[in-house]
Amino acid sequence: MQTNNTQPVLLDELPSPAHAPTRAAWLAVLSVAVGSFALVTTEFLPVGLLPSIAAELRVTEGIAGMMVTIPGLVAAFAAILVTIGVGKTDRRYVIWGLTATLIVSNLIVALSHSFPLVLAGRALLGIGVGGFWAIGGALGNRLVPEAHAARATSIIFAGISLGTVAGVPAGAMIGELVGWRMAFFAASAVATLVLLAQMWLLPRLPTATSLTFGQLPALLRVKKARLGMLVTLLIFIGQFAAYTYVTPFLSQVAGLGAKTISALLLIYGAAGFVGNLVGGWAVARSVRKSLIATGVIMGLSAAAMPLFGATAAGATVLIIIWGLAFGLMPISVQTWMFKAAPDAMESGGAVFVATAQISLASGALVGGVSVDYLGVSSAMVVGGLFALAMAAVIALWAKEDDKVQGKLHAVH
Structure with a gap:
């Protein structure tokens, strides 16, 4: 998803369109891509863990599948409500907040012994996923010059695409080795590192307009x-x-x-x-x-x-x-x-x-x-x-x- 040209670019922070992007610009793009990868990977984490989660929490495997359904439904609304709700807020703060939901969500799931509480944690993840898909995927044009925007956008979307295929095997392997709860603890730890990287690498990303x-x-x-x-x-x-x-x-x-x-x-x-x-x-x-x-x-x-x-x-x-x-x-x-x-x-x-x-x-x-x-x-x-x-x-x-x-x- 591409942004239009109405959003302002701070020329003192981002490279000039006449020049190739700096290493800092590409690292900023990479931090967004890794964030999208971590969010989408976690979205599909339960798929490889359904039998063990269902057995421990005493629900059917069909009911356990709600761990995928709930964040998807919440993400559908979050994609719209977050995009409109953040208004003109600096987009780097928005990305930080969406990544932070991943940390909290995974901790709730990992520590919960009640299935409704697990679903509450997964609902929180839905906010992060929906907002990130809608906002994070559109940052390629903001982080590098226009001539390199397609490449930057493809890198961010690659994080989403690879997350969809990596989440299940990652969860299954970790769950097999150390249990399903540790898979969510590990996801929370990774999300913490991603957030720190984003706080370090993302430049200011203000916007003069807001979606209605x-x-x-x-x-x-x-x-x-x-x-x-x-x-x-x-x-x-x-x-x-x-x-x-x-x-x-x-x-x-x-x-x-x-x-x-x-x-x-x-x-x-x-x-x-x-x-x-x-x-x-x-x-x-x-x-x-x-x-x-x-x-x-x-x-x-x-x-x-x-x-x-x-x-x-x-x-x-x-x-x-x-x-x-x-x-x-x-x-x-x-x-x-x-x-x-x-x-x-x-x-x-x-x-x-x-x-x-x-x-x-x-x-x-x-x-x-x-x-x-x-x-x-x-x-x-x-x-x-x-x-x-x-x-x-x-x-x-x-x-x-x-x-x-x-x-x-x-x-x-």
Whole structure:
């Protein structure tokens, strides 16, 4: 999500557009990217820990999935309310505050023995995630000269993209070694280091304007952007209806042990990283085809899990294919939205983030209901069908896109 040119830049603190960015400017960009990585990683941390969390707190795995649903719902509202509520506040203070919510949230979860209190901690995380997606992702233009803004923005978005594929394997590995609570303690410690780095590296980022509720519908007035919202809804619901419950599936259906599951989730994350890199190449050629490929590959691999994922070999192959598709997803969706309405993304960015987070939360909720009533395998099928529906929507209604201009590159 890009900012427009109405925001002031302090020339005494940021490099001149005529010169290459200073090392301090790139370090500031990196601090925002690492912050986005830490927030999104923590958002998905419970997925690899659901069985152990559910067992200790005495809830079903479907109910435990609310640890993903709740922050997603809160983030949807926070994306809009935080963006409007902060007004003209210096953006570095906003970023510090959003990162601080991560520290407190993880401590609450790690120390809680009551599931409602755990959900309260996760709700606090939702504020940080929603606000960071909407505000942090738009800082690339503010931290480096305009000629280098696309690169800076891609680095920040890479933090978000990599966080989506790193959170689950990281949580699973730490949980397997030292318990699920230590995973949240570790996340809190990392967030503390991130906050200190941001306090040291971020320059002043004042703004002369503030977003109002009247500006929010700007993105919705663009037909291609509305189609992008529908795409976001379908693919995010599909992904998180299935993936939120992949750990119980691998345990109960495939009969795999905790160490094997942790290894598979790590493989999934590595495949997602590769998919993110491939996504930079794919969207440069055709965002439409990239989205279709994402939906088809993700849909078929997830839906095939009950048929072919009951063995270690079958599950491994499908996890790798699924991971590649998941890595393609963020950059494909983000690039479509940027191409659809680059001038509306400052005001419409919060609306897009809200849509993504509502879809994420809805996916975890739909998957949880399916798991509790139809069994864990059903979540894989439901998620796969939503992803395939997204591919069908793009194939039927989207026109062939032009060459991407100002696309969000994967970081190479």
